[in-house]
Amino acid sequence: MEVQMKGIKKAFGKNHVLEGVDVTVKAGQVHALMGENGAGKSTLMNILTGLYKRDAGQILIDGEETYYENPLDAEKHGISFIHQEMNNFAEMTVLDNMFLNREIKGPLGILKQAEMRKIAKENLAKLGTDIDLDVPVGSLSVGRQQMIEIAKSLMSDAKVLIMDEPTAALTEKEIEKLFDVIRSLKERGVGIIYISHRMEEIMKICDHITVMRDGISVNSYPTSETNMAQIVRDMVGREMRDFYPERSTQPGDIALKVTDIERKGVFDHINFEVHAGEILAFSGLMGAGRTEIMRAIFGIDKLDSGQIQMNGTTISNKTPGEAIKNNIGFLTENRKDEGLILNDSIADNIALPSIGGFVKHGLVDDKAVADFVALLMKRLHVKATGPSESAGSLSGGNQQKVVLAKWIGSGTQVLILDEPTRGVDVGARREIYDLMNELTNRGVAIIMVSSDLDEVLGMSDRIAVVYEGHITGIIPTKTATQESVMTLATGGQVNE
Incomplete structure (x- = not known):
């Protein structure tokens, strides 16, 4: 599946969030979407998946103009969104969260618990994690909740997968396992839109980068043809000096x-x-x-x-x-x-x-x-x-x-x-x-x-x-x- 977004614009009242964004994501490509907070990255993805309606511009799916009614409609057509902020229900179990609105039922409407547990365990295992399916999600760490969100998306058999800060709460070991999964999905022709502020990850896992600033796509290039200094310059509109400021404070009592x-x-x-x-x-x-x-x-x-x-x-x-x-x-x-x-x-x-x-x-x-x-x-x-x-x-x-x-x-x-x-x-x-x-x-x-x-x-x-x-x-x-x-x-x- 190839996704093209052309000249996308969106305003919330007087707040113009997107003022002309172009991005093309090809099948089997890991495409980074970068920009400062507030640049409009999440809004753009919410327009793609039907949560928001665009004010102007076009969305083409495999060359045909296509618009989804809502995120569930987008998911049914092969576009899945792993959000930065978890969308779990804290009091519900891991298993119930993973199969919410996608329950597997028998002829009489009875849930096929054994089959659901098997599928859940298999998809969590792909990420190298073993989480108790019967505990409330709210009792788990943010990192484990994030792994559940990723596993849920793997269950959807998506053709395009949107990952918004997927590694923000993960350990180095978990990140490496996720990257293995991403490489496997890429080989199967899945297109991945990867939103992250971690430069090292972008350079390591992404094939192409589109940079947004103040609601506009300012640059787009293959990862192999750019460097961190160029990306930062495009993101913030200026040169950045040392990443960490010097510390000169003398501790007191x-x-x-x-x-x-x-x-x-x-x-x-x-x-x-x-x-x-x-x-x-x-x-x-x-x-x-x-x-x-x-x-x-x-x-x-x-x-x-x-x-x-x-x-x-x-x-x-x-x-x-x-x-x-x-x-x-x-x-x-x-x-x-x-x-x-x-x-x-x-x-x-x-x-x-x-x-x-x-x-x-x-x-x-x-x-x-x-x-x-x-x-x-x-x-x-x-x-x-x-x-x-x-x-x-x-x-x-x-x-x-x-x-x-x-x-x-x-x-x-x-x-x-x-x-x-x-x-x-x-x-x-x-x-x-x-x-x-x-x-x-x-x-x-x-x-x-x-x-x-x-x-x-x-x-x-x-x-x-x-x-x-x-x-x-x-x-x-x-x-x-x-x-x-x-x-x-x-x-x-x-x-x-």
Whole structure:
């Protein structure tokens, strides 16, 4: 199947998202669609699959003008979309999620459970993962939920597969397995539209690249005929210097100290400290317990034992509300379900943790709130029609910026960032890194959980490595290497 999109335009009210996009994806081709957050990539794919109607332009499928009524219609005709944000139902089992609207039934309408389980296991096995089909999807990590989404798409026998940030929450091993699957699909003539901000992946797995900027396709070329500098220049419209800014902050006193905290069956004997002005990275393989440790510190999950101190004083974060009162902020890995109120405005989301500071004589000072929100939106370059726009309508990267703005504005002393640049483009990444440096220069202590080893090595002062619920080592970044971090992450020892 060959897909051609010509001169596609789309506006939402006064917001012109697409202003003329051309892209052609051939059968058996892995075609990268690149651009900054808000460039219009996801909107373009939603038009292709019938979720949105185009305002102008043409869509040709194998040379014939074709338009789908909705994503289900597109899937029936061979186009499947793996979204960046998971579309699972948290309370339903893995099996039920995988076969939602595609149940296999017998003559009397009875579900063929054995056949469905066999198909589900086979498709998960293709990705090298073995997930319990009977557990609620909501109990799984973001990475495992992503694997389920990919496995669901493999079940559809698609002729064109759209992958939106498919590796954002996956481990290196899982990524390699996914790439094996992509190569196999390519050999079978499946066309793949691959949306990612990870340059190394694009250069490794994609045959062709189309770059979008501000709703226009600005360039298109075979991967073999370009380089990272050219792609970045086309994406951001300017040259980019060093990807990671230099860190010159000198750590101060201990801001947060964690002693022997334990959550039975998840992690135990966790000991570390983070200083004012320091970035302490937490690294490790998926499922090692990094996020779970942070959730317990922030009061989302219950601790069974141990002690947490802020500036030398013992605190008890039994709820997130108590953690916020203790000046701890938490940018969660799952921003969609836990970091934002999607139906509320950008302004309400940003102001929520700080609203108490704007109350005078029992009334909220609306002008002060508006000025506060406008300042943070400008500082973080949030692309939106205005502060009244709903958070759910923003691109993934801009949603991430809103969550960051929320915690920056609240004046936290310790900020936990769980995968802070997941799904964020190269330009916005640098903005987030610069912001992290600004915060540490002001004495904020940052704990950064990241699956990106380059990011860990490029943006931290020390690295705590977690393996199966234990910290196997805390090493200075200056002496760390990818090899030493991975050795600790797999249970090995490093001689310092």
